[in-house]
Amino acid sequence: MTFDPGQLGQSKADLAETLRAMRRRASRTQVWLARRCNMSQTKLSNIETGRITPGLVDVELIVRALDAPAEIVAEAAALARLAHTEWQGKRASWRRGLEKRQSELAGLETEAVTLRYFLPAMVTGLLATPEYIRASLSHSPGDISRTIAKKLERQAILYDSRKHFTFLLTEQAARWAVVPRAVMAVQIDHLASLSHLPNVHIGVLPLGNSIGRGPMNTFTIYDQRLTTVETFTGRIVFQDSRDIAEHLEIFGRYERHALFDEEATALFAEWAAAYRS
Numbered sequence: 001m002t003f004d005p006g007q008l009g010q011s012k013a014d015l016a017e018t019l020r021a022m023r024r025r026a027s028r029t030q031v032w033l034a035r036r037c038n039m040s041q042t043k044l045s046n047i048e049t050g051r052i053t054p055g056l057v058d059v060e061l062i063v064r065a066l067d068a069p070a071e072i073v074a075e076a077a078a079l080a081r082l083a084h085t086e087w088q089g090k091r092a093s094w095r096r097g098l099e100k101r102q103s104e105l106a107g108l109e110t111e112a113v114t115l116r117y118f119l120p121a122m123v124t125g126l127l128a129t130p131e132y133i134r135a136s137l138s139h140s141p142g143d144i145s146r147t148i149a150k151k152l153e154r155q156a157i158l159y160d161s162r163k164h165f166t167f168l169l170t171e172q173a174a175r176w177a178v179v180p181r182a183v184m185a186v187q188i189d190h191l192a193s194l195s196h197l198p199n200v201h202i203g204v205l206p207l208g209n210s211i212g213r214g215p216m217n218t219f220t221i222y223d224q225r226l227t228t229v230e231t232f233t234g235r236i237v238f239q240d241s242r243d244i245a246e247h248l249e250i251f252g253r254y255e256r257h258a259l260f261d262e263e264a265t266a267l268f269a270e271w272a273a274a275y276r277s
Contacts, residue, residue: 011082016050018076019062023048026066036065053083086237102150109157112222116166116251119173120215123187125151126158127167127194127202132187135179158200166201168254170215174204175271185275192268195261203258204267211257213250221247 023033030048034041039058046052047062054062059080063073109115117124125133133151137144158165174191177184195202205211218230227238227247238244259267 011079011085012053013050015054015059015076015079015083016048018072018079019054019059020048022063022066022068022072022076026068028066033062033065037061054080055084081240081242084239085243086239087234088237089234102147102154106150106154106157108222108226109154109163113162114164114223116221116248117168118215118219118251118254119167119169120218121170121173122176122178122218123169123173123191124167124218126155126165127191129183129187129190131179131183158194158197161199164199164201166203166255168203168205168251168258170205171207171267171271174268181275185272188268188272188275192265192272195265195268201260202264203255203260204264205254205258206267209257211254213253215254219247219251221251224248 023030030041030044034044037044037058038061043052047054047058059076063076068076117126122136123132125136128136128151130148130152133148134144137147140147157163169191174188175184179187191202194200205215220228221244222228224244225239227244229236229238229247238247258264
């Protein structure tokens with residue numbers, strides 16, 4: 001199924017209708033199907049009316065119990081995957097206020113224990129200096145002062161020793177000149193400083209290393225339950241276990257090629273010195 005952001009809002013209703021129609025074509029009652037799937041009739045009713053979004057396991061149980069044709073099974077699986085995917089457009093975020101997005105991110109960071117960030121193009125706000133944050137928001141409409149303050153507030157989460165952070169930056173992300181040269185040197189020094197926190201691991205992927213798969217998008221993985229992917233016009237939120245597993249695999253592949261600890265701080269020192277020269 002081709003991805004279309006417009007489909008995401010409708011996919012939950014379409015999935016509910018597909019599963020309901022599938023049961024009716026099979027001439028089965030909700031009581032019978034719920035028993036076969038080892039779920040309550042209330043849960044099945046809520047699935048068929050769209051009140052709750054079934055997990056992929058629930059969908060698999062339902063289509064197997066109804067012995068549905070292969071093409072209907074494929075349609076239900078595709079709709080289930082879309083139903084667990086959300087599109088958040090950038091313009092909608094602007095209308096709501098960018099500081100509200102920062103509150104949402106803070107909530108995700110508070111709930112998660114293990115957080116992984118892949119940064120192919122720029123430094124994330126959690127690792128950024130105030131000057132870098134201000135420059136990175138220069139294209140945003142309206143007053144950005146509250147958004148900057150929220151971003152800086154979020155950085156306190158890095159000092160929560162119960163959490164584990166891994167940041168993977170390409171060389172381009174670390175060195176991209178968002179701010180003037182002297183300020184970039186301070187930003188790179190800041191990366192080196194944060195890498196000494198015991199629960200923060202900052203890895204670098206320097207240019208010239210043969211990795212194979214190219215860096216496509218910025219993405220963040222919260223535990224093993226949710227992945228966000230950034231684009232120019234918004235972000236995609238994945239909750240489908242297959243999408244999360246694939247991003248974990250990609251992250252792991254890059255992590256195996258990354259330089260950490262002394263090797264990373266040596267590169268940071270070299271790049272900061274280049275900006276100061």
